[in-house]
Amino acid sequence: MPDPTHNRFPLGQALALLAIAGLLGGCGGDPLAKPGFHQVNERHLFVNSLGMQFVPLPGGDAWISVWETRVADYAAFARATTNGWQSAWFQDTDRHPAVNVSWDDAQGFCAWLSQRERATGLLADHEGYRLPTSDEWTAALGQAQPADTANFGPKTGSDNFERTSPVGSFPGNTLGLHDLRGNAWEWCTAWPSEEGIGRILRGGGWRDDSPDLLYPARELLVTPKSATEDYGFRCILVLKAR
Numbered sequence: 001m002p003d004p005t006h007n008r009f010p011l012g013q014a015l016a017l018l019a020i021a022g023l024l025g026g027c028g029g030d031p032l033a034k035p036g037f038h039q040v041n042e043r044h045l046f047v048n049s050l051g052m053q054f055v056p057l058p059g060g061d062a063w064i065s066v067w068e069t070r071v072a073d074y075a076a077f078a079r080a081t082t083n084g085w086q087s088a089w090f091q092d093t094d095r096h097p098a099v100n101v102s103w104d105d106a107q108g109f110c111a112w113l114s115q116r117e118r119a120t121g122l123l124a125d126h127e128g129y130r131l132p133t134s135d136e137w138t139a140a141l142g143q144a145q146p147a148d149t150a151n152f153g154p155k156t157g158s159d160n161f162e163r164t165s166p167v168g169s170f171p172g173n174t175l176g177l178h179d180l181r182g183n184a185w186e187w188c189t190a191w192p193s194e195e196g197i198g199r200i201l202r203g204g205g206w207r208d209d210s211p212d213l214l215y216p217a218r219e220l221l222v223t224p225k226s227a228t229e230d231y232g233f234r235c236i237l238v239l240k241a242r
């Protein structure tokens with residue numbers, strides 16, 4: 001399903017349509033379709049212009065996406081920037097995690113979305129998206145998600161998915177975050193410095209069976225232009241007090 005905020009409608013019109021969808025929540029619409037802050041039970045959520053949902057990490061101004069960045073999210077960026085991205089052939093739905101994404105391209109997505117949402121006023125000028133640090137990713141993981149509730153390789157027997165699974169197919173952790181472990185590996189910021197070669201991936205992926213790759217603290221170091229069918233990412237959104 002194409003992203004409705006691109007091609008078919010100008011952005012302002014699309015946001016108006018999303019707002020209308022939110023107002024229709026009492027009539028069966030999804031109130032979380034409306035960009036902005038929401039409270040669901042005791043949980044605070046921020047919904048962005050692509051429908052990505054973020055929850056606050058404790059102790060700071062970093063909010064983290066509850067899902068890996070989805071095909072629908074990344075496709076909007078790829079269309080807008082004509083970056084030539086090809087989804088994996090097995091990605092059946094818009095809710096699968098975007099893979100075949102390099103660290104450089106993940107950075108590009110964050111910059112593009114920051115600029116787009118500042119331009120519409122959804123974000124302030126000093127707010128925006130970036131990749132998590134490895135420490136933030138560790139904090140997000142919190143209590144280790146059991147290996148039997150993640151999409152790992154077939155030899156682990158953890159799941160019945162042959163390849164990637166739609167985001168949120170497994171229960172969330174205590175922060176409401178899904179698929180931190182398994183499904184797609186997730187890019188984090190550089191290590192040991194932005195100038196260094198290594199870029200960190202966390203969490204393991206859908207084709208990994210080795211305990212060496214799947215223990216929760218594992219950091220995979222690869223080059224920033226690497227893009228494979230199990231490399232994806234999730235975003236941090238820096239939101240200042242309003």
Ligand SMILES: [Ca+2]
Nearest residue numbers: 179180182184
């Ligand atoms: Ca993951």
